[in-house]
Amino acid sequence: MPHTLVLLRHGNSEWNQKNLFTGWVDVRLSELGTSEAARAGQLLLESGVLPDVLHTSVLTRAIQTANIALDVADRAWIDVRRSWRLNERHYGALQGLDKAETLEKYGPEQFQLWRRSFDVPPPPLDDDAEWSQVGDDRYANLYDDQMPRTECLKDVIARMLPYWESDIIPDLKAGKTVLVTAHGNSLRALVKHLDGISDDDIADLNIPTGIPLVYELDDEFRPTKPAEYLDPEAAAAGAAAVAAQGKK
Ligand SMILES: O=C(O)[C@@H](CO)OP(=O)(O)O
Numbered sequence: 001m002p003h004t005l006v007l008l009r010h011g012n013s014e015w016n017q018k019n020l021f022t023g024w025v026d027v028r029l030s031e032l033g034t035s036e037a038a039r040a041g042q043l044l045l046e047s048g049v050l051p052d053v054l055h056t057s058v059l060t061r062a063i064q065t066a067n068i069a070l071d072v073a074d075r076a077w078i079d080v081r082r083s084w085r086l087n088e089r090h091y092g093a094l095q096g097l098d099k100a101e102t103l104e105k106y107g108p109e110q111f112q113l114w115r116r117s118f119d120v121p122p123p124p125l126d127d128d129a130e131w132s133q134v135g136d137d138r139y140a141n142l143y144d145d146q147m148p149r150t151e152c153l154k155d156v157i158a159r160m161l162p163y164w165e166s167d168i169i170p171d172l173k174a175g176k177t178v179l180v181t182a183h184g185n186s187l188r189a190l191v192k193h194l195d196g197i198s199d200d201d202i203a204d205l206n207i208p209t210g211i212p213l214v215y216e217l218d219d220e221f222r223p224t225k226p227a228e229y230l231d232p233e234a235a236a237a238g239a240a241a242v243a244a245q246g247k248k
Pocket residue numbers: 016020021022023024088089091115184185242245
């Protein structure tokens with residue numbers, strides 16, 4: 001029996017709007033992001049892809065997106081699990097910096113390496129820096145060596161996949177339609193795993209904000225066909241806009 005998995009990147013956030021590197025900084029949705037989330041719910045409703053369970057990161061922008069979308073889809077009541085393992089990539093010392101200024105200061109090669117390379121993390125963020133999450137209550141249960149100070153995509157895969165195996169797969173196995181509401185880079189990590197994308201090719205994959213991406217998976221939890229965005233045109237435009245960030 002095929003399993004249905006829906007991936008949803010949060011809607012446009014206040015820092016997406018300001019073009020700042022965000023990572024683990026807990027910013028909220030912008031007005032645009034709120035309407036994107038409502039539209040995502042409408043798309044779920046219209047396509048009849050109705051989630052039975054929600055998995056979110058512990059970041060407010062993903063939680064808000066899920067709440068708004070599920071409310072519109074009349075599924076506000078479904079079970080919810082949250083995990084730091086679905087969080088955005090920790091952007092290290094880039095958190096809080098302007099993307100256009102960073103591109104100008106370090107050049108396109110270094111900028112792309114930090115944003116999209118598989119295994120080059122940005123410099124680590126000091127624990128006492130303004131945009132550090134060390135000491136944030138929501139991470140009180142993490143061991144100190146689990147608490148990132150910076151991450152590359154490879155690190156995100158390493159901390160995200162255990163949750164996929166231990167918490168998301170069992171829900172799929174139970175026949176539930178699973179909604180995962182997360183972030184540009186944590187979802188790139190999951191898509192890389194599901195679609196078997198190489199370490200080099202993943203650099204070209206960008207996930208648009210607020211458009212559900214639907215996977216049908218076999219019993220080995222591999223896609224039976226290419227995943228589909230519920231609004232393919234808007235998704236292509238949104239992904240191109242993410243790729244171009246920095247170039248203002
Ligand atoms: O700033 C971030 O945390 C991410 C997602 O918004 O940005 P990027 O697409 O540059 O990896």
